[in-house]
Amino acid sequence: MSPSTPVTAAPPQTYDVIVIGSGIGGLVTATQLAAKGAKVLVLESYIIPGGSAGYFEHEGYRFDVGASMIFGFGDKGTTNLLTRALAAVGMELETVPDPVQIHYHLPQDLTLRVHRDYEQFLQELIQRFPHEATGIRGFYDECWSVFNCLNAMELLSLEELGYLTRVFFQHPLACLGLVQYLPQNAGDVARRHIKDPELLKFIDMECYCWSVVPADCTPMINAGMVFSDRHYGGINYPKGGVGQIALKLVEGLEKAGSTIRYKAKVQTIIREGNRAVGVRLVSGEEIRAKRVVSNATRWDTFGKLLDPETQPTSEQRWQQRYRKSPSFVSVHLGVKADLLPAGTDCHHIVLEDWAKMEDNEGTIFVSIPTLLDPSLAPPDRHIIHTFTPSYIDDWQDLDPAAYQAKKEQAAQRLIQRLEAIFPGLQDHIDYQEVGTPRTHRRFLNRQDGTYGPIPRQKLWGLLGMPFNRTAVPGLYCVGDSTFPGQGLNAVAFSGFACAHRVAVDLGL
Numbered sequence: 463m464s465p466s467t468p469v470t471a472a473p474p475q476t477y478d479v480i481v482i483g484s485g486i487g488g489l490v491t492a493t494q495l496a497a498k499g500a501k502v503l504v505l506e507s508y509i510i511p512g513g514s515a516g517y518f519e520h521e522g523y524r525f526d527v528g529a530s531m532i533f534g535f536g537d538k539g540t541t542n543l544l545t546r547a548l549a550a551v552g553m554e555l556e557t558v559p560d561p562v563q564i565h566y567h568l569p570q571d572l573t574l575r576v577h578r579d580y581e582q583f584l585q586e587l588i589q590r591f592p593h594e595a596t597g598i599r600g601f602y603d604e605c606w607s608v609f610n611c612l613n614a615m616e617l618l619s620l621e622e623l624g625y626l627t628r629v630f631f632q633h634p635l636a637c638l639g640l641v642q643y644l645p646q647n648a649g650d651v652a653r654r655h656i657k658d659p660e661l662l663k664f665i666d667m668e669c670y671c672w673s674v675v676p677a678d679c680t681p682m683i684n685a686g687m688v689f690s691d692r693h694y695g696g697i698n699y700p701k702g703g704v705g706q707i708a709l710k711l712v713e714g715l716e717k718a719g720s721t722i723r724y725k726a727k728v729q730t731i732i733r734e735g736n737r738a739v740g741v742r743l744v745s746g747e748e749i750r751a752k753r754v755v756s757n758a759t760r761w762d763t764f765g766k767l768l769d770p771e772t773q774p775t776s777e778q779r780w781q782q783r784y785r786k787s788p789s790f791v792s793v794h795l796g797v798k799a800d801l802l803p804a805g806t807d808c809h810h811i812v813l814e815d816w817a818k819m820e821d822n823e824g825t826i827f828v829s830i831p832t833l834l835d836p837s838l839a840p841p842d843r844h845i846i847h848t849f850t851p852s853y854i855d856d857w858q859d860l861d862p863a864a865y866q867a868k869k870e871q872a873a874q875r876l877i878q879r880l881e882a883i884f885p886g887l888q889d890h891i892d893y894q895e896v897g898t899p900r901t902h903r904r905f906l907n908r909q910d911g912t913y914g915p916i917p918r919q920k921l922w923g924l925l926g927m928p929f930n931r932t933a934v935p936g937l938y939c940v941g942d943s944t945f946p947g948q949g950l951n952a953v954a955f956s957g958f959a960c961a962h963r964v965a966v967d968l969g970l
């Protein structure tokens with residue numbers, strides 16, 4: 463080309479759909495749409511995909527940043543949404559079945575395991591509460607009723623009339639069953655079957671350890687799903703770590719002809735009139751699309767990516783119903799393998815005082831993924847990832863030295879408490895990394911590092927959770943601040959629903 467040839471600027475690239483964020487919700491939306499032929503662009507601010515289901519590597523260890531108790535990898539039914547999401551773009555993942563979902567270490571020596579085998583779990587619980595044998599069976603069997611309804615039908619967008627009509631005619635009884643449970647909470651159902659206060663506290667913990675609220679505020683639909691699927695599809699750990707899920711989804715996305723860009727932080731959602739028409743990155747670059755999907759939390763989407771002054775009233779109302787759950791202090795440990803006796807379980811919950819279940823640093827969560835996949839650590843080492851709720855307010859306004867010291871103290875408190883179940887832990891530590899709500903906020907891009915929305919007070923089950931469309935035309939939300947909430951399988955559900963709604967709107 464001669465210097466005098468006029469330069470015609472390449473036309474700006476436009477996409478069918480831009481997805482802001484590559485959490486599992488965002489990636490399931492993107493891959494589902496790409497599989498339907500849409501041209502999708504995923505923009506991720508971090509250097510790898512996955513968000514809360516991401517990973518980091520240090521000194522031969524590969525740590526999951528968050529999730530490690532994984533539902534959705536079953537091989538039957540319709541609720542195995544991670545298996546299905548991967549298959550939609552020609553991918554699969556080898557997983558390792560976990561024989562015990564959780565080993566509880568609770569007050570009054572209430573120590574028991576949730577076995578993959580349903581009867582074995584019930585027997586262990588009934589042995590501790592023999593006078594509640596009927597109630598225990600009644601409650602958990604009712605959870606199965608919910609699950610069986612869900613597991614009978616294809617899980618797509620409840621905002622799409624065509625799908626609702628079709629599914630109703632195919633599965634009328636299952637639909638009526640779900641409608642009945644939609645406004646109910648697990649606590650009300652539990653009290654219909656169970657009277658023993660200690661057992662009801664246990665049911666609270668069964669809910670709290672994934673919903674971060676007690677049974678009274680935990681929707682029955684979610685409880686039915688979790689309390690049954692752990693015995694049906696089971697808990698299965700992806701070989702190579704949880705990060706593999708996002709990496710494989712990205713591989714499938716690219717194979718299907720769509721694109722992901724890392725270090726591409728969206729600053730603003732561009733609107734024309736009221737309609738979302740694209741995004742502006744922090745670099746100033748503008749990219750246009752027919753539809754925009756935000757995988758950021760609702761607080762980030764409507765408080766940062768859009769002008770908070772023009773926040774739709776539906777969002778203001780949502781914020782009156784839901785608040786941000788705490789974040790966590792997370793301690794990632796590499797430990798000498800001889801710390802753990804043979805038969806140690808992968809996931810543990812520790813609480814010494816029922817009154818502190820919901821407190822800052824009350825309940826302790828533990829995952830030891832190397833018991834299922836030793837390749838995540840150097841030889842003769844295990845990973846112990848432990849975390850406990852903590853609010854950002856406790857970590858603000860600290861100078862670097864004070865922040866460092868506070869992190870170290872918080873880690874020490876956790877380690878000391880864990881000595882009760884892993885005697886000698888302190889002396890077996892080979893590697894230690896501490897994350898705080900500030901770390902979660904920074905690396906996961908989540909306001910205040912929150913784990914997700916929780917009801918401000920008891921609500922009507924899941925009825926208050928928004929679906930994927932928003933009050934801004936052209937803009938959709940996906941992920942844990944949409945129906946049905948937190949957890950990888952739940953955000954995958956929201957991804958299937960979002961992609962379905964967008965595909966119908968685009969006429970795909």
Ligand SMILES: Cc1cc2nc3c(=O)[nH]c(=O)nc-3n(C[C@H](O)[C@H](O)[C@H](O)COP(=O)(O)OP(=O)(O)OC[C@H]3O[C@@H](n4cnc5c(N)ncnc54)[C@H](O)[C@@H]3O)c2cc1C
Pocket residue numbers: 482483484485486487488505506507508511512513514515527528529530531532533726727728729757758759762790792849905906907908913914940941942943947948949950951953
């Ligand atoms: C410590 C911890 C333990 C957990 N344990 C479990 C568990 O055992 N089992 C389970 O099922 N779930 C677990 N969870 C919950 C689960 O990880 C989350 O509910 C789920 O991963 C959330 O997915 P998401 O799609 O909503 O978005 P996120 O994971 O939050 O991902 C959103 C993505 O969007 C990106 N992003 C945000 N804003 C922008 C922007 N402006 N521009 C570009 N990119 C942006 C972020 O960088 C991020 O990658 C755990 C969570 C934590 C924190």
